[in-house]
Amino acid sequence: MTTPRLWSFRTSPYSGKVRSAFLEKDVPLELVEIHVAKRPPRLKELSHPGRVPVLELPNGVIRESSLICEWLEEAHPEPPLWPADLVLRGWARGWAMWLDTTVTADYFLGMRKWAYGKAQDDPDDIVEQLHGRLPRRWVILEEALGAHEGPWLAGDTFTYADLSGMPVAIRMPEWTAHLVPDPAAFPRIAAWFTALRERPSAVGIDAHGDEVLSA
Amino acid sequence: MTTPRLWSFRTSPYSGKVRSAFLEKDVPLELVEIHVAKRPPRLKELSHPGRVPVLELPNGVIRESSLICEWLEEAHPEPPLWPADLVLRGWARGWAMWLDTTVTADYFLGMRKWAYGKAQDDPDDIVEQLHGRLPRRWVILEEALGAHEGPWLAGDTFTYADLSGMPVAIRMPEWTAHLVPDPAAFPRIAAWFTALRERPSAVGIDAHGDEVLSA
Numbered sequence: 001m002t003t004p005r006l007w008s009f010r011t012s013p014y015s016g017k018v019r020s021a022f023l024e025k026d027v028p029l030e031l032v033e034i035h036v037a038k039r040p041p042r043l044k045e046l047s048h049p050g051r052v053p054v055l056e057l058p059n060g061v062i063r064e065s066s067l068i069c070e071w072l073e074e075a076h077p078e079p080p081l082w083p084a085d086l087v088l089r090g091w092a093r094g095w096a097m098w099l100d101t102t103v104t105a106d107y108f109l110g111m112r113k114w115a116y117g118k119a120q121d122d123p124d125d126i127v128e129q130l131h132g133r134l135p136r137r138w139v140i141l142e143e144a145l146g147a148h149e150g151p152w153l154a155g156d157t158f159t160y161a162d163l164s165g166m167p168v169a170i171r172m173p174e175w176t177a178h179l180v181p182d183p184a185a186f187p188r189i190a191a192w193f194t195a196l197r198e199r200p201s202a203v204g205i206d207a208h209g210d211e212v213l214s215a
Numbered sequence: 216m217t218t219p220r221l222w223s224f225r226t227s228p229y230s231g232k233v234r235s236a237f238l239e240k241d242v243p244l245e246l247v248e249i250h251v252a253k254r255p256p257r258l259k260e261l262s263h264p265g266r267v268p269v270l271e272l273p274n275g276v277i278r279e280s281s282l283i284c285e286w287l288e289e290a291h292p293e294p295p296l297w298p299a300d301l302v303l304r305g306w307a308r309g310w311a312m313w314l315d316t317t318v319t320a321d322y323f324l325g326m327r328k329w330a331y332g333k334a335q336d337d338p339d340d341i342v343e344q345l346h347g348r349l350p351r352r353w354v355i356l357e358e359a360l361g362a363h364e365g366p367w368l369a370g371d372t373f374t375y376a377d378l379s380g381m382p383v384a385i386r387m388p389e390w391t392a393h394l395v396p397d398p399a400a401f402p403r404i405a406a407w408f409t410a411l412r413e414r415p416s417a418v419g420i421d422a423h424g425d426e427v428l429s430a
Contacts, residue, residue, distance in 0.1 A: 048355070057302055059302050060302035060306060061306075062302070062305035062309070063309050064309060067308045067309055067312065070285075070305070070308060071301055071305045074301050075301050086286055086289050087272055087274050087275035087286075089286070089289070090270075090275070090282055090283075090285070090286045091275060091276075091277070093282045093285060094277070094278050097282065140263070
């Protein structure tokens with residue numbers, strides 16, 4: 001095996017972010033599609049809780065999407081996907097983390113519970129609770145998008161922070177148009193979502209490999 | 216202002232990890248001690264939820280302990296605190312994240328609830344629930360410490376992954392000796408905790424600046 005191999009599934013936002021990151025770098029990636037309800041034994045060896053994405057390399061394994069992106073940046077520095085300025089880089093890393101753990105987590109966890117059912121100890125309105133957090137996130141995100149000149153979060157350089165917004169920018173209009181922030185109230189988010197959807201690497205969000213059930 | 220300034224408080228494990236990281240790098244750091252129940256207005260400007268640690272630099276702000284460590288590594292590369300090998304580096308980053316979000320989070324959140332009281336919607340046994348997760352974490356950690364030759368997680372190089380273990384290695388014997396893993400069952404953890412406590416940078420865990428209430 002020489003091509004890095006990503007264990008992922010099509011609708012996983014963190015897997016999608018990594019698939020798009022590899023497209024940005026033009027680094028070949030083999031995709032292994034897993035079935036969420038029947039995770040292959042090999043995946044459980046690679047990642048103890050059986051979580052994806054996991055990147056399998058000839059000499060080891062990298063777990064967790066933001067850590068896979070850090071590996072990608074160091075192993076394949078060109079084109080850079082972090083700003084050269086270290087303080088701006090720290091700022092961009094902060095927004096990548098914020099997007100991953102708030103907007104993306106709330107939206108996709110809500111969608112998963114809507115599609116597959118809530119957990120036993122979830123309140124009845126768990127989906128509404130999760131999606132109900134989004135409007136106050138938009139206020140914070142709109143302000144963050146005003147910190148630099150755009151079109152991207154850190155200014156004219158496209159970074160991993162933008163990639164962290166890509167899963168929501170692609171899936172939200174497709175799955176739940178009523179949750180998309182109002183362009184009149186959030187013009188910077190609207191422009192950013194459009195720019196993300198038009199980015200060639202956006203096809204990574206929907207990319208998938210052959211399904212492996214028993215690898 | 217030229218010296219980086221860290222907004223932190225003495226018993227915050229993530230602040231302690233950053234203070235020890237700066238000692239490892241021998242980079243001067245100004246400490247601003249906050250009062251947890253009365254966070255200064257200036258801190259709320261620097262970090263919207265008023266969270267610490269926050270690193271204030273002449274030209275910006277870095278939030279969140281693992282992102283402050285990434286900045287530190289890039290701004291002050293010597294001595295390196297990530298392994299040179301990129302796959303081993305990804306592995307070490309994974310264990311730093313795991314320690315921060317499992318062992319450290321469960322232990323210190325439990326201690327905080329024990330000291331300051333539980334939240335309104337917490338179950339009565341919240342402290343026991345949080346601390347009850349630790350024994351199964353020790354099993355995983357003991358195995359991870361066996362992956363390389365030691366004395367550190369990634370082998371003979373001390374890394375940020377070890378720093379992520381330092382707050383618990385220092386505070387647990389001091390505050391709650393009965394929670395320290397049994398050395399007979401977990402000999403690698405016992406040796407690692409001892410090595411962490413003996414490391415000169417361990418004094419960073421207990422370091423603090425003058426308290427600022429109204430900055």
